[in-house]
Amino acid sequence: MSLKVGLPRALFYHTYYPLWQAFYAALGVETVVSPETNKGILNKGIKCVVDETCLPVKVFFGHVAELCEAGADYLFVPRLVSVEKKAYICPKFMGLPDMLKASRIQQPPLIAPVINFVKVTPLQKILDECAAPFTRNRVKINRAWQKAWQEQKQHEENLRKITPHHDLTILLLGHDYNVYDRYINMDLIKKLQQLGCQVMTAAHIAREERDRQIEKFPRSVFWTYGRNLIGAAYHFMEQPGLKGVIILSSFGCGIDSFIDNFIIRRLTEQKIPHLNVVLDEHTGEGGLNTRLEAFVDIIRWRRDYHQGYVSPHGQYLGSAERNA
Amino acid sequence: MGNTWVALKGMLEYIGLEVVVPPPITKETLFLGVQHAPEFACLPLKINIGNLIEAKKLGADVFIMAGGTGPCRFGLYAQLEKEILEDLGYHYDSLIIEPPDTGYWQFLKQVKKIVGKASWWRVFQGIRFGYQKALAVDKLEKLVEEIRPRETVKGTADKIFQNALQIIDRAQNFGELEESYILSSEKLRHIPQDERKKVLKIGLVGEIYTLLEPFASADIEKKLGYLGAEVRRSLYLSEWVNEHLFLKAKGPSIRDFARPFLNHFVGGHGQETIGAGVAFANAGFDGIVQVAPLTCMPEIVAHNIFPEVSRDCGIPVLNIYVDEQTGEAGINTRLEAFIELLEARRKPDGKVVSKPDAVQGVAQDVASPIPREAAQKAANKEGPDTLTM
Numbered sequence: 221m222s223l224k225v226g227l228p229r230a231l232f233y234h235t236y237y238p239l240w241q242a243f244y245a246a247l248g249v250e251t252v253v254s255p256e257t258n259k260g261i262l263n264k265g266i267k268c269v270v271d272e273t274c275l276p277v278k279v280f281f282g283h284v285a286e287l288c289e290a291g292a293d294y295l296f297v298p299r300l301v302s303v304e305k306k307a308y309i310c311p312k313f314m315g316l317p318d319m320l321k322a323s324r325i326q327q328p329p330l331i332a333p334v335i336n337f338v339k340v341t342p343l344q345k346i347l348d349e350c351a352a353p354f355t356r357n358r359v360k361i362n363r364a365w366q367k368a369w370q371e372q373k374q375h376e377e378n379l380r381k382i383t384p385h386h387d388l389t390i391l392l393l394g395h396d397y398n399v400y401d402r403y404i405n406m407d408l409i410k411k412l413q414q415l416g417c418q419v420m421t422a423a424h425i426a427r428e429e430r431d432r433q434i435e436k437f438p439r440s441v442f443w444t445y446g447r448n449l450i451g452a453a454y455h456f457m458e459q460p461g462l463k464g465v466i467i468l469s470s471f472g473c474g475i476d477s478f479i480d481n482f483i484i485r486r487l488t489e490q491k492i493p494h495l496n497v498v499l500d501e502h503t504g505e506g507g508l509n510t511r512l513e514a515f516v517d518i519i520r521w522r523r524d525y526h527q528g529y530v531s532p533h534g535q536y537l538g539s540a541e542r543n544a
Numbered sequence: 545m546g547n548t549w550v551a552l553k554g555m556l557e558y559i560g561l562e563v564v565v566p567p568p569i570t571k572e573t574l575f576l577g578v579q580h581a582p583e584f585a586c587l588p589l590k591i592n593i594g595n596l597i598e599a600k601k602l603g604a605d606v607f608i609m610a611g612g613t614g615p616c617r618f619g620l621y622a623q624l625e626k627e628i629l630e631d632l633g634y635h636y637d638s639l640i641i642e643p644p645d646t647g648y649w650q651f652l653k654q655v656k657k658i659v660g661k662a663s664w665w666r667v668f669q670g671i672r673f674g675y676q677k678a679l680a681v682d683k684l685e686k687l688v689e690e691i692r693p694r695e696t697v698k699g700t701a702d703k704i705f706q707n708a709l710q711i712i713d714r715a716q717n718f719g720e721l722e723e724s725y726i727l728s729s730e731k732l733r734h735i736p737q738d739e740r741k742k743v744l745k746i747g748l749v750g751e752i753y754t755l756l757e758p759f760a761s762a763d764i765e766k767k768l769g770y771l772g773a774e775v776r777r778s779l780y781l782s783e784w785v786n787e788h789l790f791l792k793a794k795g796p797s798i799r800d801f802a803r804p805f806l807n808h809f810v811g812g813h814g815q816e817t818i819g820a821g822v823a824f825a826n827a828g829f830d831g832i833v834q835v836a837p838l839t840c841m842p843e844i845v846a847h848n849i850f851p852e853v854s855r856d857c858g859i860p861v862l863n864i865y866v867d868e869q870t871g872e873a874g875i876n877t878r879l880e881a882f883i884e885l886l887e888a889r890r891k892p893d894g895k896v897v898s899k900p901d902a903v904q905g906v907a908q909d910v911a912s913p914i915p916r917e918a919a920q921k922a923a924n925k926e927g928p929d930t931l932t933m
């Protein structure tokens with residue numbers, strides 16, 4: 221009898237799931253989340269949108285289709301225009317609910333509040349809209365929000381905890397929905413860990429630090445992912461120790477095409493080894509394994525080979541590995 | 545970009561600057577751009593880079609480029625171009641003009657910086673002069689669009705138009721401009737035409753660069769014209785200038801037509817693309833062609849929404865993406881097939897436009913269902929598309 225809100229496990233779910241789930245839980249609303257991405261989901265998604273669409277949006281449509289088949293009474297698809305003052309997400313996020321409505325997926329009503337902090341949508345309005353089908357009690361809504369926000373903060377803090385030390389640190393630069401979707405990235409993080417690497421992502425770097433680092437960029441970067449990734453790269457460059465960067469991008473992503481270029485140029489200047497992995501529907505797992513192993517091996521081999529040249533501070537500058 | 549140079553050159557010369565018009569875009573330009581630009585960048589960036597490399601070889605040392613504040617890639621074009629050129633060892637001073645939407649005063653100051661000693665009055669008149677040139681070119685182009693499918697000898701209108709561009713370019717003051725416009729439009733009107741020919745009406749919508757630069761869109765507009773369709777674009781330079789530079793607010797915006805299909809600004813011209821599509825459908829056009837650079841984000845959003853517009857408004861839509869691999873032949877076949885489809889759909893009793901004279905009045909109405917001067921006051925815009933020189 222209770223109404224269920226469907227949360228597609230895609231795009232911003234990967235960043236904000238603690239917030240969303242806790243919010244609805246506190247309101248006493250049941251949520252259903254689509255399963256982790258799998259081949260079936262991806263294939264469904266591919267059929268729902270035009271071919272030129274980027275991979276993550278295809279994946280998103282697959283999750284929506286899956287949820288709709290499983291039966292949800294509402295779908296939570298916020299129109300995420302921007303989550304901070306000076307930056308947008310991506311044109312595609314801005315048109316997401318409209319693309320969904322235009323698709324042929326049989327869908328329940330959408331909960332699609334506009335979230336825009338460039339123009340400042342009042343928070344209360346967003347919350348009211350999210351809760352509208354279930355309650356209009358502001359006290360309840362605001363209490364749920366407080367709780368959810370706590371959860372989200374806690375989650376982000378947990379992410380920042382650094383794992384035990386290894387000899388080699390790899391910075392994995394990618395949008396959250398690529399970094400955390402294990403099917404799409406073929407379990408990249410685990411693979412790297414098995415190769416004995418410590419993996420860092422942009423999530424390890426605090427917001428303030430990112431904002432400080434991004435100032436180095438000559439112009440304003442008006443995409444949140446751009447700020448996260450370029451900021452993380454700048455931060456990482458300053459860190460000592462043996463390191464490498466893996467840039468994870470989606471095939472057909474407009475933002476990555478620019479951001480990656482900016483990052484790769486700077487890494488090359490600093491002689492930091494890097495590898496660009498472009499994800500698409502047909503990326504082969506075998507090929508990826510080989511490339512990762514080679515990448516990691518070369519970084520270590522160079523260190524051993526150049527032992528004598530390592531500076532007394534232990535700062536190692538390997539030459540660039542341009543595999544883009 | 546397309547015939548933009550006529551207006552820009554007019555403006556700068558009026559103010560008293562010497563202008564070198566970059567050589568027209570060729571396959572070579574694109575090739576240079578593709579070599580050095582990121583693979584998944586959008587086509588306008590690739591062409592821009594090619595332009596800049598070629599211009600450098602001709603001795604240019606300053607490039608002027610519009611900036612922007614997102615959400616689309618255009619706002620970072622200038623920065624990326626600068627870095628790529630620097631890598632190649634081409635040093636440019638770049639002047640990045642933020643669009644007037646972010647502050648009129650700021651914009652004027654930047655313009656002033658470029659023009660140096662000229663008086664404010666001169667600058668103001670220069671902008672007006674450039675705008676008048678753009679207006680003249682656009683009006684002639686619309687005439688050409690009407691004549692192309694109907695002229696007895698194919699290519700006549702285009703020949704006269706090319707000539708008209710030269711004359712307009714040479715005009716030094718408002719008087720000469722007026723004269724050259726009248727002369728050219730008279731010439732166009734006298735082209736022998738098949739008065740009884742039934743032509744299809746097609747609305748061309750999409751991303752601004754591909755709409756205004758024939759090279760970028762493999763000359764789709766002309767091709768459709770020769771295939772027997774009267775084409776109307778969703779965007780002309782003078783209108784764009786009017787909206788963005790003069791910030792004219794009149795009537796509803798073309799974006800309003802996008803509702804309920806696309807209810808939010810999506811960067812670039814995505815919302816205008818949908819809005820214009822709906823407006824063309826309402827005005828009884830036979831079909832819509834959407835053209836955009838591959839990976840263009842706003843246009844991909846629009847593309848995903850077009851099927852619904854097509855179902856709801858009962859109008860066929862053809863979507864064409866262009867990039868460096870676009871083949872002429874492929875596009876030709878698709879355009880031909882589309883025209884055939886439209887011909888087949890048209891009822892024999894035909895809601896067709898017959899001859900230009902008889903329907904002059906009607907054609908005007910039909911042709912501009914869109915409140916062209918309508919301003920978009922939305923806070924965010926992609927900047928002007930290109931001002932590379």
Ligand code: SF4
Nearest residue numbers: 274310312470473474
């Ligand atoms: S940021 Fe890139 S990958 Fe993400 S939705 Fe936009 S275009 Fe697609």
Ligand code: SF4
Nearest residue numbers: 586616618812840841
């Ligand atoms: S509108 Fe399209 S072509 Fe223009 S900058 Fe954006 S993605 Fe590139």
